[in-house]
Amino acid sequence: MIHLVAPLGGKVIGKAASHEDAWWLCSRYGLAPLPLADSSVVDLVDAEDGTKLWTVRCEHVEFPFDRGAFENRKRDSLAELDNGLPAWPVAEENGIAFSTFKARLRRGWSGERAATEGTRDISPNPDDEWEKTALENGVSVRAYRARVQAGCPEAIAATMGLSWRKW
Known part of the structure; x- marks a missing residue:
């Protein structure tokens, strides 16, 4: 069962399925919840509209109080x-x-x-000598192929670092 999560006296910050998830969510948002070993740290109460609400006892109840916590909340939504x-x-x-x-x-x-779903890895062409050179120089296959497609000569695409556009 999924419930809303809020620090004690604060606004709802997300959803959780268990006491542990509620505690970790508060921690993720930069709040400092009391130790999880205490069984009274997380309570399940009814909100005004009748929904269930995990309340986590934290040192800070105002949200957002730091940039990292705000970015986590925005990304999570x-x-x-x-x-x-x-x-x-x-x-x-x-x-x-x-x-x-x-x-x-x-x-x-x-x-x-x-x-x-994972990201796709591009496997190198074993017959292409310039791709081998690019890999030896720390240039990925994807970057090498993108440079060649953009019009960069193969020798420069395989050997130049980040300044390849200045050739």
């Missing part, structure tokens, strides 16, 4: 998983960049798919 929880933390755990996650959502992907 972009999409939800099938179970109703925010999708961005799952995407972050899976190593998906925020720009990739956001672009997937703009293309119409579900929150679940955007957060869990």
Whole structure:
């Protein structure tokens, strides 16, 4: 069962399925919840509109009080998983960049798919000597191919660092 989460005396910051999830959500938003070992730290109460609400006892109850917490809250509200929880933390755990996650959502992907589907790796062509040179020089296959497609000569695309556009 999914319930809303709010620090004691504060505004609702998200949703959680358990006491532990509610505690971690408050921690993620930069709040300092009391230790989880105390069973009275997280309470389940009825909100004014009849919905269930986990309340977490925290040192700070005003939100947002720091930029990182505000960015987490904004990103968490972009999409939800099938179970109703925010999708961005799952995407972050899976190593998906925020720009990739956001672009997937703009293309119409579900929150679940955007957060869990891995990124594609481009395998190098074993017959292309310049690709081998690019990899030896720390240039990825994707970057090398993009440079060549943009009109850069292969020798420069494989050997130049970030200043390749100045050739």
